[in-house]
Amino acid sequence: MGPAQGRPGFYGGNRAMNGTPDIMIEITGLTKAFGTYTAIDALSLKIAKGEFFALLGASGSGKTTLLRLLGGFEFPNAGRIVIDGKDVTDLRPNQRPTNTVFQSYALFPHLTLAENVGYGLLNLRLPKAELAARVDEALSRVRLSGFGARFPHMVSGGQRQRVALARALICKPKVLLLDEPLGALDKRLREEMHLELREIQRAAGITFVLVTHDQEEAMSLADRIAIMARGRLLQIDTPRALYEAPNSREVAEFISNVNLLDGTCLGVDGTEARIAVAGIGEVRVSTDAGAIAPGAKVTLGIRPEKLRFVTAPDPGVNALTGSLRVVTYAGDRSHVVVEVPGLTRPLLITTPNRARLLSNADAVGATVIVTWDSAAAAILNS
């Protein structure tokens, strides 16, 4: 297992089962190169049955290539893909127990919505009446009853999206692959579809693999998220663990904003480590016993909302004094930039808009005291 593999065990997975969930997808040593460019680099991954799994990464991270390898649209240079106990590495898309919702939806423009949805059943050679009944049922499941006779260009983007979903689900796949399925929708529709997707996934009990670059989408939908970069997995974890306990600087910075402080461990007192941070002195961080040794170089990651403004810090609590540079008002909260002497990068602080102190633009330039709990900072490996 390379360094790409995250912490062991499944946090989400099949909620219907106790103990170790069954594996639906097992990828081992998968490598895919396009010419000299390595899109997927010796990647290994297990996805549980019934899991909603998200591949999250910037464009060019290899997430779409990985999904295409799973669907059979690309073939790897090395490695195996096993789906539900069967090696599918060399199988074509029509021989795999997977179906795909394409980014462009890929609805057939010359077929009606009903013909689109029924396309996956053509090989079954069903009697006309039964085919029509199953198509009607699939359309009603995505709330499009009565739309069957229309053509794709006659319906809205959100409706097209739901047709694509119905078309893929009618084949009862073991795994549904979704390639940025909500990318083309506006924000409100996207949020509606989030609920709908979760509902459909729960009801159908199908393993979903979602590719997205939208971390909010991944967090609100997925049981587990794999963060991808340069064809590798940086961390595989629950949304909560990725946000609160990222295992590296890169993951911490990819998921939302984070303040990074570089330092050296001075010593550990029980569950608290004392870290000397260059330029600002000693801070205290909660840690598991034995997780960190004196002398170790560490990076602390502190999320902006975990920093607070106080008028006077309690003794023994981490605190910094700085000057307020920028306040960006965002309704329920404000994003504040505070420059601290000794730190190369200013601190980012998100504060709920209860405090009248910061609702005032006159505050810019004021001296402020910033504090955080010792449990607020995550210790990053690299």
Add this chain to the structure above:
Amino acid sequence: MSGRSLSLYAVLYLVFIYAPILLLPVFSFNDNIFVTFPLKGFTTDWYAEMAANAPLGKALRSSLIIVGPVALISTSLGLMAALALGRSPIRFKAVIIGLLMLPLVVPTLVLGVSLLTLLRGVLGVQLSLATVAAGHVLLCLPYSVVILLARLDGFDRSLEEASLDLGQSAFATFRRITLPLMMPAIVASLLLCSVVSFDEFLLAFFLSGADATLPLYIWGSLRFPAKLPSTLALGTCLLVFSVCIVVLAEWVRRRGAPGSTAATGL
């Protein structure tokens, strides 16, 4: 430039293009053996003469005999080339496209001489309508490839992937998805190849045996002034026919364009 002078420019432009062509029907109904103004009177004699002209009928038949096979063969070959170029990772793609387009830029005169040399001198084939048709396929192929490749580029590759994903084989995907979506371009290619073949003179001049195609007959008959008016009548018929073809092609193209209401049958 003001809107008025732009409109004037547009009108002059159209007159420049179409006035010469419109002279054809005018003189074809003129009761004078000499093609000159002033017009003398109305007659349909030239059309009757044209219809009674046996060699002309034979030439027309010859042209029509080769048009179908030429259009079908060029479009089939073009479709295969377009699918290979547009849908599979292929080495030296630009070079291959360049080579396919070459007949468009090589002077037809040169093509004609070299084909004649090849057929008569090297292969020893008897010249006939078949040799003309073979030459026309060569000439039509680039048009066909250009039309079909453009259409293939125009629709989303993932449509074919979706069909495979939904359980259809590669061949069934071609039949159910690729072919229907290519159909407007296929019809356009068939029509264009027909027009190119029907109209082609130089290759036919070099490669035809005893049977003249229509352009060859027309060229031959221009040497006899008495035959000119009936040739104008023939030209008028061809003009009306081509306008019908263009209208038909455009109608087919629009029907096939996604997003049009015509495509839905509403």
